[in-house]
Amino acid sequence: MSGPLWLEAKRVFCDRCRCSVDTDLIHADGHHYSDNGDFYCADCWGSDEH
Numbered sequence: 893m894s895g896p897l898w899l900e901a902k903r904v905f906c907d908r909c910r911c912s913v914d915t916d917l918i919h920a921d922g923h924h925y926s927d928n929g930d931f932y933c934a935d936c937w938g939s940d941e942h
């Protein structure tokens with residue numbers, strides 16, 4: 893079962909570099925979210941050890 897095609901992809905913004913990231917690329921388990929709730933894109937997450 894696929895998602896509705898009319899549903900526009902949601903985007904979140906990296907709290908470090910401010911780039912936008914499609915939520916489809918984010919793990920649903922909260923990966924890429926720091927403990928304090930900030931979101932980091934894959935590039936920032938990988939380059940900044942928490």
Ligand SMILES: [Zn+2]
Pocket residue numbers: 906907908909910911932933934935936937
């Ligand atoms: Zn970033």
